Amino acid sequence: MPIVDLTHRIADGMSLFPGTPLPRITPLAWPDSDGYAEKQIQLTGHTGTHMDAPAHVFSGATTLDQWPCDRFTGSAVLVDCRDYDGPVSADCLDRIASLKSLDFILFRTGWERYWGTPHYARQGPYLSQELALALAALPLKGIGIDALSPDPIDSSTLPVHTTLLKHGILLIENLRGLDRLPSDRRFELTALPLLYADSDGAPARVIARF
Amino acid sequence: MPIVDLTHRIADGMSLFPGTPLPRITPLAWPDSDGYAEKQIQLTGHTGTHMDAPAHVFSGATTLDQWPCDRFTGSAVLVDCRDYDGPVSADCLDRIASLKSLDFILFRTGWERYWGTPHYARQGPYLSQELALALAALPLKGIGIDALSPDPIDSSTLPVHTTLLKHGILLIENLRGLDRLPSDRRFELTALPLLYADSDGAPARVIARF
Numbered sequence: 001m002p003i004v005d006l007t008h009r010i011a012d013g014m015s016l017f018p019g020t021p022l023p024r025i026t027p028l029a030w031p032d033s034d035g036y037a038e039k040q041i042q043l044t045g046h047t048g049t050h051m052d053a054p055a056h057v058f059s060g061a062t063t064l065d066q067w068p069c070d071r072f073t074g075s076a077v078l079v080d081c082r083d084y085d086g087p088v089s090a091d092c093l094d095r096i097a098s099l100k101s102l103d104f105i106l107f108r109t110g111w112e113r114y115w116g117t118p119h120y121a122r123q124g125p126y127l128s129q130e131l132a133l134a135l136a137a138l139p140l141k142g143i144g145i146d147a148l149s150p151d152p153i154d155s156s157t158l159p160v161h162t163t164l165l166k167h168g169i170l171l172i173e174n175l176r177g178l179d180r181l182p183s184d185r186r187f188e189l190t191a192l193p194l195l196y197a198d199s200d201g202a203p204a205r206v207i208a209r210f
Numbered sequence: 211m212p213i214v215d216l217t218h219r220i221a222d223g224m225s226l227f228p229g230t231p232l233p234r235i236t237p238l239a240w241p242d243s244d245g246y247a248e249k250q251i252q253l254t255g256h257t258g259t260h261m262d263a264p265a266h267v268f269s270g271a272t273t274l275d276q277w278p279c280d281r282f283t284g285s286a287v288l289v290d291c292r293d294y295d296g297p298v299s300a301d302c303l304d305r306i307a308s309l310k311s312l313d314f315i316l317f318r319t320g321w322e323r324y325w326g327t328p329h330y331a332r333q334g335p336y337l338s339q340e341l342a343l344a345l346a347a348l349p350l351k352g353i354g355i356d357a358l359s360p361d362p363i364d365s366s367t368l369p370v371h372t373t374l375l376k377h378g379i380l381l382i383e384n385l386r387g388l389d390r391l392p393s394d395r396r397f398e399l400t401a402l403p404l405l406y407a408d409s410d411g412a413p414a415r416v417i418a419r420f
Contacts, residue, residue, distance in 0.1 A: 005279040011407035021238075021250065025406060028231075028254065031269040035366055037410035038266075040231065042252045044238065049405075056248075059241040069215040069417050156245055192402045192415035195259075196235060197221035200247035205402035205415065207279050 004180045006106075006144075006191075006206040007049040008115060010041075014048060015120040015174070017148050023047050045201035051142075051193045052171040055200040057161050062168065064199040069192070071170070074103025074141050076189035076208065078181045082110040087128035093135075103141040104189045108178040112146035115176065123153050132163040142191070144172035144206070172206060182210055214390045216316075216354075216416040217259040218325060220251075224258060225330040225384070227358050233257050255411035261352075261403045262381040265410040267371050272378070274409040279402070281380070284313025284351050286399035286418065288391045292320040297338035303345075313351040314399045318388040322356035325386065336362050342373040352401070354382035354416070382416060392420050 008014060010023050023043035031037050046052070051072075054061035079095055081088045088107065096105070109125035127135075127150040135143060143150070143164065150160040150171060164171060172191055181187060187210035193202035218224060220233050233253035241247050256262070261282075264271035289305055291298045298317065306315070319335035337345075337360040345353060353360070353374065360370040360381060374381060382401055391397060397420035403412035 003278075003280045003283065005405075007279075007405045009275055009405045009407060020248075023406075025408070031265075031267055035368065036267055036371075037269075038230075039255050039408070039410065040252065041255060041404070041406060042250065043406075045249050045251060055241075057241055057246055059247075065219055068213075069217075069415075070213045073213065073417075158245065161246075190400055190402070190417075192400070192417065194251070194404055194413055195215075195217045195219045195415055196233075196251060196253075197219060198235070198249070200249065203404055205279075205405055207283075207400075207402065 001209050004177055004208045006175045006177050006208055008174055008176050010043060010048045010203065013116050015115050017046065018121055020044055020047060043203065045199055045203065048203055049174045049176065049206055050201055051191060051204045052161065052165065052173065052201045053199060054165040054168065057158055057165055064193045064202050065195055065197060071141055072192055073190040075101060075186050076104035076106060077102060077186050078106050078108055078178060078183055080108045080183055081125065082108060084125060087126055088131055089128050090131040090134040092131065099138060104144065105140065106144040106175060106178060109145060109147050112176050112178065121148060121153065126150055126152050127160045129159050129163065132160040135169065136163050136167045140169050142170035142172055144175050146175045146178050149173060172204065175206060181208055211419050214387055214418045216385045216387050216418055218384055218386050220253060220258045220413065223326050225325050227256065228331055230254055230257060253413065255409055255413065258413055259384045259386065259416055260411055261401060261414045262371065262375065262383065262411045263409065264375040264378060267368055267375055274403045274412050275405055275407060281351055282402055283400040285311060285396050286314035286316060287312060287396050288316050288318055288388060288393055290318045290393055291335065292318060294335055297336055298341055299338050300341040300344040302341065309348060314354065315350065316354040316385060316388060319355060319357050322386050322388065331358060331363065333363050336360055337370045339369050339373065342370040345379065346373050346377045350379050352380035352382055354385050356385045356388050359383060382414065385416060391418055
């Protein structure tokens with residue numbers, strides 16, 4: 001069964017949401033002098049490929065560590081929306097053969113090609129509010145996108161975030177490798193967030209199997 | 211398909227290897243004042259439920275980010291070795307019905323019951339060198355244990371680490387929930403480490419499906 005890694009590596013030169021602190025990886029011990037290697041990792045819960053919980057936008061709402069891990073895996077489909085200019089409208093859902101028993105929808109905007117360049121943090125494709133409302137009406141576990149946010153970068157109201165997270169639909173941002181997924185059939189998605197206390201968001205390792 | 215989370219949560223009061231810095235989770239933004247929540251996470255690559263790569267003990271050896279993600283999932287079996295006192299000897303492998311096409315072996319020592327107490331960092335069960343050599347001869351992807359280390363806590367030479375990691379058998383430490391796994395049949399293990407540069411070890415989210 002082919003496995004595809006949909007995760008960006010946390011490393012120097014990675015793209016970040018404007019204002020997010022740079023991640024830092026600091027060696028603490030070395031095999032030659034200490035007998036083992038160990039590094040300190042400093043990053044935010046919204047760095048790199050990561051997942052947003054309702055608590056990311058709603059005070060006191062559910063955090064990722066409150067969800068059982070079956071929320072993080074299921075049946076997924078890719079929607080290629082590289083042909084949309086600006087907001088992706090709800091009619092893109094017509095491209096999905098069946099919505100029955102579907103857990104995740106991944107939106108391929110093509111924006112991942114700018115990862116690691118300043119262009120990645122500029123305004124790219126995003127989901128329309130009409131699409132967010134259509135998604136919120138589906139019994140989804142989550143949606144994913146190969147860009148910094150499903151909302152416009154400069155949005156202060158985050159309408160797509162709030163619409164989806166209000167319905168407990170988690171968001172996976174900064175996916176990569178969507179070109180390696182089948183476009184004509186479902187696959188199994190496993191998106192496992194770092195398990196830490198009160199996680200409004202968390203770096204996640206995301207893989208697909210088909 | 212039942213899913214079991216085998217991951218400890220990174221939180222205040224968690225157990226740590228003696229000398230490992232305390233993890234720190236620091237709020238950076240709040241929904242009420244900033245419109246979104248975000249937290250800074252500081253931890254080492256060997257904090258909580260985590261995975262060791264060969265670079266943990268061998269200078270210049272393979273790091274986790276150099277491995278494709280199919281190294282992190284496969285067919286697994288549980289070995290209950292709660293009846294061993296001190297080192298777990300190689301004869302525990304006789305408890306496995308078949309070693310054919312097996313990717314992971316998880317050792318249930320029962321030590322996880324001390325998690326979050328000072329007792330967890332005291333000397334508990336560990337794997338004998340004879341067992342490590344027997345494991346190194348198998349085509350395994352990895353082994354796991356519900357304790358801080360498969361080596362004695364005060365070991366400076368880490369014989370089990372070096373024997374297994376020399377053969378590219380990754381180590382998963384501080385597992386939890388092994389009592390919820392089937393003891394009479396195989397299950398599918400998915401142990402996904404945080405993907406960061408030069409990762410000699412990384413916190414991992416570990417789940418089992420059966």
